[in-house]
Amino acid sequence: MQDFLELAVGAAASGCVYGLLALAYLLMIRPTGIINFAVGEWAMVASFGGFLLLSRYEWPYPLGMAAILAFMLVLGWATERITVRPLVEKGAPLLAPILALLGMLVVFREAISVSFPPDPHPVPFPFGLGRLEWGPFGGSYQSFFIIATTLLVFIGVWLFFERTVAGKSFEAVALHRRAAALMGINLSRVTALSFAAGAGIAGLAGLLVSPNISAHYLMGIPLAIQGFTALVIGGVGRVEGALLGGLLLAFAEQMTVRYAPVPSGFAQGVPLLLLMVFLLLRPTGLLRARA
Amino acid sequence: MKSALRWVAAIAVLSAAAFFMSDYHNDVYRKLMLWVALALGYNFLFGVCGQVSFSHFAFYGIGAYSIVILLFQAHLPLPVAIVCGLVLCVVFALVVAIPSTRLEGFYLALATLALGQLFIVVLNEGGSITGGNGGIANYRLPDIFGVRIRGPWYTAVIATLLVGTLALLWRLDHSWFGRACRAVRDNAEAAAAMGVDVARVKVIAFTLTAVLAGIAGMVYAFVDNTVNPPIFGIENAFLLLFMVIVGGAGRHAGAVIGAVLLFLLPFWLSPVVGHHQALVFGVLVVAAILFQPRGLIGLWDRFSRSRS
Amino acid sequence: MKRFVALLAAGLAAWGAHAQDTIKIGVITDRVGVSKPYSEPSTEGLIFGAGEINKRGGVLGKKIELLVEDDQSRPDISAALARKLIDQGAVFILSMSLTPATQQQQTVTMESKTPQMTPMNSGDTLTTQLPNPYFWQTGPLGSIQIATLLAHARSKNLKRVALISDNSDLGQLLARFFRGGLEKSGIQVVSEEVVPRGATTAEPQMQKIRAANPDALFMAGVLTAENVLILRAYRQFGLKFPIHSSYNLSVPVYMSVGKGLVDGVTFVDAYDPDKAEVKEFVAAYKKETGKEPFNLHGYGYDGIMMVAEAIKKAGTTDKEKIREAMQALTYKGVMGAKGMEYHFPEGKRAGFDPNGMVVRVYEGDKQGRVIHTGQK
Numbered sequence: 001m002q003d004f005l006e007l008a009v010g011a012a013a014s015g016c017v018y019g020l021l022a023l024a025y026l027l028m029i030r031p032t033g034i035i036n037f038a039v040g041e042w043a044m045v046a047s048f049g050g051f052l053l054l055s056r057y058e059w060p061y062p063l064g065m066a067a068i069l070a071f072m073l074v075l076g077w078a079t080e081r082i083t084v085r086p087l088v089e090k091g092a093p094l095l096a097p098i099l100a101l102l103g104m105l106v107v108f109r110e111a112i113s114v115s116f117p118p119d120p121h122p123v124p125f126p127f128g129l130g131r132l133e134w135g136p137f138g139g140s141y142q143s144f145f146i147i148a149t150t151l152l153v154f155i156g157v158w159l160f161f162e163r164t165v166a167g168k169s170f171e172a173v174a175l176h177r178r179a180a181a182l183m184g185i186n187l188s189r190v191t192a193l194s195f196a197a198g199a200g201i202a203g204l205a206g207l208l209v210s211p212n213i214s215a216h217y218l219m220g221i222p223l224a225i226q227g228f229t230a231l232v233i234g235g236v237g238r239v240e241g242a243l244l245g246g247l248l249l250a251f252a253e254q255m256t257v258r259y260a261p262v263p264s265g266f267a268q269g270v271p272l273l274l275l276m277v278f279l280l281l282r283p284t285g286l287l288r289a290r291a
Numbered sequence: 292m293k294s295a296l297r298w299v300a301a302i303a304v305l306s307a308a309a310f311f312m313s314d315y316h317n318d319v320y321r322k323l324m325l326w327v328a329l330a331l332g333y334n335f336l337f338g339v340c341g342q343v344s345f346s347h348f349a350f351y352g353i354g355a356y357s358i359v360i361l362l363f364q365a366h367l368p369l370p371v372a373i374v375c376g377l378v379l380c381v382v383f384a385l386v387v388a389i390p391s392t393r394l395e396g397f398y399l400a401l402a403t404l405a406l407g408q409l410f411i412v413v414l415n416e417g418g419s420i421t422g423g424n425g426g427i428a429n430y431r432l433p434d435i436f437g438v439r440i441r442g443p444w445y446t447a448v449i450a451t452l453l454v455g456t457l458a459l460l461w462r463l464d465h466s467w468f469g470r471a472c473r474a475v476r477d478n479a480e481a482a483a484a485m486g487v488d489v490a491r492v493k494v495i496a497f498t499l500t501a502v503l504a505g506i507a508g509m510v511y512a513f514v515d516n517t518v519n520p521p522i523f524g525i526e527n528a529f530l531l532l533f534m535v536i537v538g539g540a541g542r543h544a545g546a547v548i549g550a551v552l553l554f555l556l557p558f559w560l561s562p563v564v565g566h567h568q569a570l571v572f573g574v575l576v577v578a579a580i581l582f583q584p585r586g587l588i589g590l591w592d593r594f595s596r597s598r599s
Numbered sequence: 600m601k602r603f604v605a606l607l608a609a610g611l612a613a614w615g616a617h618a619q620d621t622i623k624i625g626v627i628t629d630r631v632g633v634s635k636p637y638s639e640p641s642t643e644g645l646i647f648g649a650g651e652i653n654k655r656g657g658v659l660g661k662k663i664e665l666l667v668e669d670d671q672s673r674p675d676i677s678a679a680l681a682r683k684l685i686d687q688g689a690v691f692i693l694s695m696s697l698t699p700a701t702q703q704q705q706t707v708t709m710e711s712k713t714p715q716m717t718p719m720n721s722g723d724t725l726t727t728q729l730p731n732p733y734f735w736q737t738g739p740l741g742s743i744q745i746a747t748l749l750a751h752a753r754s755k756n757l758k759r760v761a762l763i764s765d766n767s768d769l770g771q772l773l774a775r776f777f778r779g780g781l782e783k784s785g786i787q788v789v790s791e792e793v794v795p796r797g798a799t800t801a802e803p804q805m806q807k808i809r810a811a812n813p814d815a816l817f818m819a820g821v822l823t824a825e826n827v828l829i830l831r832a833y834r835q836f837g838l839k840f841p842i843h844s845s846y847n848l849s850v851p852v853y854m855s856v857g858k859g860l861v862d863g864v865t866f867v868d869a870y871d872p873d874k875a876e877v878k879e880f881v882a883a884y885k886k887e888t889g890k891e892p893f894n895l896h897g898y899g900y901d902g903i904m905m906v907a908e909a910i911k912k913a914g915t916t917d918k919e920k921i922r923e924a925m926q927a928l929t930y931k932g933v934m935g936a937k938g939m940e941y942h943f944p945e946g947k948r949a950g951f952d953p954n955g956m957v958v959r960v961y962e963g964d965k966q967g968r969v970i971h972t973g974q975k
Binding site: 003006007010011014017110113117118119120121122129131140209212213214216218219221222223225226250254255257258267268 | 631633635636792793795796797798799802803804806807810823824831834835836850852855859
C-alpha cells in the first residue's frame with residue numbers, strides 16, 4: 001500500500017501527460033474527423049525548443065515556456081494550412097489528410113534529427129529536483145507541476161466548450177459539419193484553430209514530460225501511441241474522457257509493472273492486451289458523448 | 292486459358308531478369324518483389340475491403356518465424372512444415388479476424404496496431420523458441436528432391452509467389468467476392484440489406500490476405516537466412532500503408548507503383564542527400580499525397596486517357 | 600586562356616587521381632535510425648582515421664577509399680547493402696550499426712568470403728551464432744564488461760544484487776551475460792527488471808528492486824533516456840546501494856542529461872583518458888576537426904587502423920590473405936586499458952582483451968578517474 005501511494009503521484013503525472021496528448025487528438029478529431037498521429041512529434045519539437053531556450057540559452061522559465069507554446073500554436077496552424085486544407089478543399093477521402101499527417105510525422109522527426117546531435121538533451125525542471133509530501137502522497141515537484149498545469153488546461157478547455165459561444169460552435173461543427181456550415185460557422189477557421197490548439201497542448205505535454213525523459217528524436221512515437229490509447233479508453237465524446245483515459249492508462253501501466261506476477265519483459269504487453277480487450281468490449285470509450 | 296499463359300509468361304520474364312543481375316541487385320529485386328506481394332495483399336484488405344489493419348506485416352513475421360521454427364527446432368520435413376506453417380497462419384488470422392468484425396475504422400486500426408506490437412513483444416520474450424532479441428540465424432533452405440535452390444533460382448520462386456498472389460487477387464477482385472468486399476467497404480449496412488454476410492466477408496478477406504502474407508514470410512525466411520524482431524517492427528506496417536495510399540488504394544497497379552517507389556526511394560536518395568534521406572522521403576510522401584490524394588495511379592490514368 | 604589550361608590540367612589531374620587504384624573499404628552505418636547516437640560518433644572517428652592513413656601515404660601505396668552506406672538500422676537493408684559494397688569491390692566491410700544488422704550482414708560476408716569487422720558492437724553472440732571465419736568483433740563484449748565490474752566489486756563482498764536493463768536488443772543481450780557472470784561468481788540476482796523504450800518513469804521497477812533489498816544494482820541497459828529514468832527514480836527514493844553500470848554510462852552525454860544523478864556511479868569503460876595513445880588521438884582529432892572526440896570515436900578509429908594494418912601485413916588485397924593477416928594481428932590502439940593489445944587467440948574472433956576494460960567512477964557530474972583495471 002505504501003508503494004502504491006508512493007507511485008500514485010508519479011503515475012498521475014504520467015497520466016496527465018497522456019491525457020494532454022489525448023486532448024490534443026480530441027481537439028482535432030472532433031471537428032474534422034482527422035486523426036493526427038503527429039502530436040507525438042509536436043511534443044518532441046516543443047521539448048527541443050525547451051532544450052534550446054531553457055537549457056542552452058537559459059531563458060527564464062515562464063518566458064521560454066510562453067515562447068515555445070506560441071511557436072507551437074503557429075506550427076499547428078501552419079501544418080493545417082499546408083497539409084490539411086488543400087486536401088479538404090479538393091474533396092479528398094478522409095484517409096488522405098490522416099496519411100499526409102503521418103508523412104509530416106516523419107518530416108518533423110527527421111528535421112529535428114538532422115539539426116541536433118543524436119544524443120538525448122536535457123530540459124530543465126522549473127522547480128528543481130525536490131520532493132513534496134502532501135498527506136499520504138509524495139511526489140517530485142515536477143509531478144505536482146504537471147498535475148496542476150494539466151488540471152488548469154482541462155478546466156479551461158471544458159469551460160471553453162461549455163460556457164463560450166465559440167466553444168459551442170466548435171461542438172456544433174463536431175456534431176454535424178454541414179449543418180454548422182449552413183448556420184454560418186466558418187468551418188476552415190474552426191479547423192485551423194483546432195489544429196493550433198492541438199499543437200499547443202501537445203507542445204505543453206512535451207515540455208512537461210521532457211525534463212524527466214530528456215529531449216530526443218525518438219520520443220515522439222511512444223508518446224503518440226500512448227496518447228491515442230488514452231483517447232480510446234476515455235472516449236472521443238467528452239473532454240474529461242481524455243484525462244480519465246490518460247490516468248487509467250498510466251495507472252494500468254505502472255501498477256502492472258509493480259504488482260503483476262509476470263516477468264518484466266511481458267509487462268509491456270499488458271497495456272496492449274488491455275487495450276485490445278477494451279476495444280472489443282467498449283470501443284466508444286468509458287465516457288459517452290452528451291446527446 | 293489465355294490468362295493462365297499470360298501469368299506464366301509474367302513469371303518467366305520476372306525470373307529471367309534475375310539471371311542478368313549482380314548479387315546486390317538480385318537481393319534488392321527479391322526484397323522488392325516480396326514487398327510488392329505484401330502490398331498487393333494489403334491493398335486488397337484495405338483498398339478493396341476497407342479494413343484498416345496494421346497487423347498485416349505481423350503475419351509476414353508469423354510465416355517467416357513459423358517455417359524456421361518448424362523446420363529447425365521441431366525438425367519437421369519441409370512439406371509438413373509448410374503445411375503446418377499455413378495452418379498456423381490461418382489459425383492466427385481467424386483469432387484476429389473474428390473479433391475484429393466488431394470494430395470499425397480507427398478502432399480496428401488501433402487494435403491491429405496493438406497486435407502488431409504484441410507480436411514483437413512475444414518474439415523478444417520467446418526465449419529459445421524464437422531466439423529472443425537475437426532471432427534465429429545459421430540455417431538454410433533444405434534441399435528439395437536433392438536440389439539446392441539458390442541464387443537466381445530462388446528469385447524465380449519469389450517471382451512465382453508474386454505473380455501467383457496477383458493472379459489470385461485479380462480473380463477474386465473480379466468475382467462476386469470482390470463485389471461483396473467493395474459493398475462492405477462502401478456501406479456495410481446497405482451491403483447487409485442486400486444479403487451480403489458482412490462478417491463472413493470480412494473474416495474471409497482478412498484470413499486470405501493474412502495467409503498470403505504468411506506465405507510471403509515463409510519465402511522471405513530464406514532470403515537472408517536470418518529472422519529477428521527488428522525486421523518485423525511496427526514501422527513497416529506504416530510503410531505498407533504508405534505504399535498502398537501513395538500508389539492508389541483499391542487498384543492492383545496502385546499497390547505495385549507504391550511498393551516499387553517507396554521501397555526503392557531510400558536506395559536512390561541515400562547517395563544523393565546522405566543523412567537527410569529520411570527527411571526528403573517524408574517530404575516526398577507528403578507531397579505525393581497532397582498532389583494526388585487518390586494515389587499516383589491517377590497520373591497514369593490521366594496519361595492513358597489523354598492518349599486514347 | 601592560360602587560366603583555362605590550368606583549370607583543364609587540374610581537372611585532368613583530379614580525374615586521373617580518381618581513376619587511380621584505391622583500396623575500397625565498405626562502411627555500413629546508421630545515419631537516421633535508433634543506432635545513430637552510437638554509430639555517428641564511431642563513424643566520425645573512422646573517417647578521421649582513414650584521413651590520417653591517407654595523409655601518411657595510404658596502404659600498400661594506395662589511398663583508402665571509404666564507401667559509406669546507411670542501413671537506417673534496418674537489418675534487411677543492411678544485408679542488401681553488404682552485397683552492394685562487395686559488388687563495388689570492397690575488400691573489407693566495417694559494421695557500424697545495430698547488432699542484428701551486423702548479424703544479418705554476416706550471412707552475406709560468409710557466403711562471399713569477404714572480411715567483415717565490427718569495432719563497436721558488444722553482443723557476445725555475434726561471433727558464436729554463425730561459424731563465419733571472415734568476421735571479427737573488437738568491441739568490448741558484454742561478458743568482459745560484467746567480469747571487469749565484478750572484479751572491481753570483489754572487495755565489496757556482494758551476495759544479493761539487482762539487475763535492470765531496457766528492452767532493446769543489446770540491452771537484453773547484455774542483461775543475459777551480466778546475469779550469467781553474476782551467477783558464475785556465486786552472486787544471487789534477487790530482482791531483474793526491464794524499463795521499456797518510451798517509458799515515462801522507472802519508479803515501479805525501482806520499487807520492486809527496493810523491496811528485494813539488494814547489496815548493489817547492476818545496470819545493463821544501453822538506452823540513455825531510459826537509464827536516466829532509472830537514476831532519477833533511484834534518487835527520488837533516496838536509495839543508497841551502489842550502482843555499477845555497463846559501458847553505456849561512459850558516454851559523455853550523461854554529464855549533461857544526468858546532472859545531479861550520476862555522482863558515485865561506477866561504470867565500465869574501454870577508454871582511459873590518461874593513456875598516451877588517447878591523448879595523441881584527442882589532440883590530432885581536435886586539430887583536424889576543431890571538435891573534441893570522446894570514447895565512441897575511438898572505436899571507429901581503432902577499427903579502420905586495424906583493417907589498414909591487416910591489409911599491410913597481408914601485402915595484398917586478396918581477401919583470403921587479409922583474413923589470415925587479421926586473425927594473426929596484434930594491435931595497440933586508442934581503446935582499452937594502458938598497454939592493452941587487440942588480438943584473436945586460438946582461432947576465436949572476438950579481439951578485445953578480457954583484461955582490457957577499466958572501471959571508472961563519476962565524481963560529481965564529471966567522469967572521474969580509473970579505479971580498477973582488468974579482471975584481476
